Amino acid sequence: MGVKFEHVTKAYPGHKPAVNELSLEVQTGELLVLIGPSGCGKTTSLRMINRLEEPTSGTIYVDGRDVCSYDPIELRRGIGYAIQQTGLLPHMTIEQNIELVPRLLKWDKKRRHERTRELLSLVDMDYDTFASRYPRQLSGGQQQRIGVLRALATDPPVILMDEPFGALDPISRESLQTELKRLQSRLRKTIVFVTHDIDEAMRLGDRIAILQDGQLHQIGTPQELVQAPRDEFVAKFMGRLFNFPKIQTSVDLIGQFMQEDTSHVHQECSEHGKIVKIDHLPLWCWIDRNGVLRGVSSQPPTGADQWDRNDWTDPKLAAVKDTDASEVVLKRLIEGEAEALPVIGEGEQFIGVVTQRSALKALSNVEMENDE
Ligand SMILES: Nc1ncnc2c1ncn2[C@@H]1O[C@H](COP(=O)(O)OP(=O)(O)OP(=O)(O)O)[C@@H](O)[C@H]1O
Ligand SMILES: [Mg+2]
Incomplete structure (x- = not known):
C-alpha cells in the first residue's frame, strides 16, 4: 500500500x-x-495522510485511492500512527494502551490478548513484567517502544511516525532505531517517518525527503543526498552529520587536508596530456594539456589505448570540488567510497587529492579543538 502526494x-x-x-x-x-x-x-504533511487535517488543494492517495473518498474510520484502520509524546494514556495499563485500536475494531478478548503478547515479544519486553504496569512505571525508551507497538497493533500496512524517538537520550534512541530497522526488515510496512535528526534519517531511511518552507527541496537515497546535494542548503543539512562548530567555510577545511603534488607521471602524450599516479595510493588521474581533470581510476590503465574514455570514471562522480562542503567530502571518504579522491578547482583544474587518512586526521584535529 503506497502513499502519494499530488500538488498538496x-x-x-x-x-x-x-x-x-x-x-x-x-x-x-x-x-x-x-x-x-x-x-x-x-507534521502537517503526516496528518493529512490519515485525515487529521484536510488539504486546502491537491490530492493524497493511499493505496491508489484519494484519501477523501475513504470513510475516515476505514482509512485509519489501515494506518498506524505513533507520535513523539507517545500518546499513551496514563491511567491505562500497558496492555490496555496497546489494545485500544484492536478494541475499537472489536477484536475479541482472546485475540487482543494474544496480539499484545506477540507485540511485546517483538521488542523483548516480557509480558508478565510489563503488561499490567502504567506508563509512568516505564522508562522513556520503554514508553516509546509501546507507542510504536501500539501503531503496529492491528498490523496496518501504512505507519506514520512523528519523531517517535524524539525524547530519548542518544543511546536508547540508537537501540530503538536498530530495533525498528530489524522490525521493518521483517514487516516491510510502508512507513513515513518524521525526524529532525539527520543521523536518524541516514540510518533508517530507504529514501529521505528534505522539506523547506512547506516545499519538497530534494528527495533521494541517503547516498544520493550526500553525494549530489542539490545545493548548499542540502549540503549543510547533510553536513550536520558532523558537528563542526568551529569551521566556517568548507574551502578552508578542504584546503587544510588536501595534499598537493604527491604524484608522478605514469604516461604522457602530446595530444591527450598525462596520466599521473598519486603516490602511495591506488589512484590514477588523467589530466589534459590544460590541466583539466578528464578521468579518474583506481586501477592502473593498461588497455592498448590508455586514453580510451570508457576505462575512466567521469570526474563528476569520482572527484570533489575545492568548494564542496567539507563535511560531505569527509563523509564520502570515511564511508569508504574511495581511499582518496582528486580535488578540482576552478575550470575543473586538477589541484590535489584528499585521502581517508588526511580526512581522519582533520577530524581528530577538529575533535581536539572542540574539546578545549
Ligand atoms: N492549526 C494551525 N494554524 C495555523 N498555523 C499552523 C497550524 N498548524 C501548523 N501551523 C503552521 O504550519 C507550519 C508547519 O507546521 P508543522 O507542525 O507541520 O511543522 P513541523 O515541520 O512539524 O515542525 P516541527 O519540526 O517543529 O515539529 C508552521 O509554521 C506552523 O506554525
Ligand atoms: Mg512536527
Missing part, C-alpha cells in the same frame, strides 16, 4: 502555506523519512 497544499488562513504544492510518492514497503527545519510542514 495546506494553507491556514492568514499564514503562508504550511505545506506548499508537495508532490512525492512513498512506495509500498518503503521507509521514507521526512526531514527539515522546525515549522517546515512535516
